[in-house]
Amino acid sequence: MKDQHLVTIEVNGREHELLLDARRTLADTLREDLGLTGTHLGCEHGICGACTVLLDDQPVRSCLVFGVQADGHQVRTVESLADGDQLSDLQQAFSDHHGLQCGFCTPGFLMLAEAYLETEPEGGPQEVREVLSANLCRCTGYQGIVEAVTVVAADRREKAAVTQRAGDA
């Protein structure tokens, strides 16, 4: 017997109405029902973080969230980061700092880092390392990823300060 539910999920700013089996994961919903295959499945038990997406701005393991749990919520995936052909600052920094090799873990790291950066953190290398320890990468040894996120944190802080000064003036 199928236990199906009609749900509405906003994904990357667009609303989708979906009929989902109760046990269908959010990851499978995104990948197979919506074709957003940038979200990857590396372990399917919540450790590696390759499937990290933002659920109402919070990073979650989409392999451990059921699609029906996202009913009425907003989801952001890696496909939301670039603006057309223009990479986001974070994506560009991953490229500049060799923060990826095979690229399989990259979407998860980007979304984890994006959620972290949106908290406007101090973003020192040690804190960045601790935050990024939530996810696994097997290729890079992490150094490029840590550098990329640290640099973007500093850039965004600098830009916010400039905006703040402009506002004050």
Next chain:
Amino acid sequence: MLRGAGRFVGDIAHPRAYYVAFVRSPVAYGRITAIDTTRARVLPGVVAVLTSADLQDPELVAVLERPNEEFVRTAMPMLAHDRVRYAGEPIAAVVAESRYVAEDAAEQVWCDIEEFAAIMSLDELGSSAAPIHPEAPDGVLVDLTMFEDEHIAETFAAASLVLEETFRSARVSASPLEARACLAEWRARDEQLVLHASTQIPHQMRTGVAQALDLAERQVRVIAPDVGGGFGLKCVVGREEVVVAAIALRLRHAARWCEDRRENLTASFHGHEQEYRVRAAFDDDGLILSLDADIRCDIGAYSVYPFSCGVEPLMAASELPGIYKVGRYAARARGFATNKPPSAPYRGVSRPQIVLVMERLMDKAARRLGIDRIEIRRRNTIQPHEFPYTGSNGITYEPGSYVEALDLCADALKKAGWWDRRECTDGRLRGIGIINFSERTAYGTSTLSMRKMPMTPGFDVSYVCMDPTGDVVVTTGTCSQGQGHETTFAQLVADRLGIRPERVKLRQGDTNLVSFGWGTWGSRSLVIGGGAATVAARRLADQIKSVAGELLEANASDIDLVDGNAQVRGVSGSQISIDEIAATVHFRSHTLKNSGEHLLEARGMADPSGMFSNASHAALVEVDPGTGDVRVVDYIVVEDCGVVVNPTIVEGQVRGGVAQGIAAALYEELAFSPDGQPLSGTFMDYLLPTASEVPSITIHHLETPCDQTETGSKGMGEGGLIGAPAAVVAAVNDALRGYGADIDCIPIHPADVLAVLQGTSAAQGSRLQETS
């Protein structure tokens, strides 16, 4: 990749493909007496449940063409029949309309298995009433006495110091973040089975599938799209890929499988489980007079295709002495079958172990003889003026920077203040490890033929073609899994054609689009694949120069290709753009007197014998004496891979390898219960290092150009993992120097550290023996 637009096998949409789930053996060893698929078949959404007999018992046989005393031929059935030989071995395949249903149904397949006592360690060999392979009653599949020396006993008798030591390394998993995956479909129009697979070796996968399923090679097309890491685990042909292909063929319907992490950790391929019993003789000056090694590799239940189960023992015995001038050398290397998954060539292949052995011997001898540990290495190392040096293992080492790398590494750690940090008294114990090694890379056919595989890998070919707009496609039989071949191959080709790298596109990983190749493994791609591309590009450059010569009324030999133009050397203004040449050749060939074959295309081939890269590593560790926790807090690598084509990519490879090596030294270990149940089935149990466990790694480059390659480059994909375990183990022993530490087995667990601190250090060897 950054946009989420990568295309891994699991990302390929196929709305009608069936999903396959495997029914796997619940026990490590036994005889299948019955398989009942009735309950699974009747579940809604289930298409078929297939056993080995349903697929005509496909199998693969991976052998070395050696006498039976050296290599025992065994087969690996694609689905187990009669016997199961490890927990997790595939017995049946469920085909269903969704992965969810397939997995439900797999749980409903009932297997009756008469269980035998599992052989889970080398100490249990011969204990079971039923040998794992009847062809090898003693469990020995490989037994190679590589070197014998009748005078070796004399050197031991005369030596000032004889060390008798045992080293072990645990069974580990390569754990690429993308596990294996495949999607198979029979395309009637093309009369081809198209197999998308996450593999490092598309052409060997083609051969393996064709052999197992009795197809002609032209009837199989293997496509490796983006591959999410491999590290060796994907350089063999898996049973699941063959079975999914067989299903697609039988049902004439697309079928797919994505390995889950539990399957990947417990039922795919493992590596590095080895034991070395070594005797080494030194004289008063610390010179190593002789080395006698008995090497035992636990190769698991089967010989893997195409490399065979000989890969670890052969590598270990032939290359153990490394950079040191070992006077006399003898080695016996064996591979034993056990009731564990088969081993595949995981990154480094025996070199992490042999470097650990040699570097520990150097540190032990230094301590016993009262010689500085860097000095003892310097004395034993092949000196710059001694190249080419042929060692007692019969290998000739071409020039490298062995002593220079060691000295530079020692200098770098001194300048970084490590010796002061080592003496810091804040309650933590600190230690420094410094090691030095070389690794043979890019093995060509002349070297690999000595292994006696029926199919000898080694060469590679490349095809370069310029289109009418002046853009270039280059093919390679190597197959990137994140090593940046798209970047480096484009650099090599563009350099020779005088165009920008952005105008060169690499095509790889499709057996219909690439004529042949041996894939990516063994630190071979840039050297052999890139070498072939370089040759092809040079020939294409000659063609371009020839056309330019005609158009510019000059000798082709006077033409240079620079900045997108062909120009007559020394004649300013006498030039034509390469784009114009490309357009002329394709669209206005009637205007050319010597238009050749009317196209701009060329082939190239490379097949070097193999060359030695070298590196010196240093690790600084901190030990928490309360918990036994070890942290690697700083790390230095001095590496020499010849001429560096792209420093960013080289450094990325080194760092990733070092991370894996640190993990092998401290964290990763596949554990089993005594009756053969895998205990490391998740990333909670099998500890891949995170960003918190891997320090920043400082890298220095030395360049000793290689004369076997046009580029002067040597291979370097594995070195990080080869050096790191030895460096970390040396550092931990140094940190525990006040407690008489003598740790020789990896991984080092906190309990091992505590045992040393508490003076009960015999624990480590026995623990690894019990659990291995």
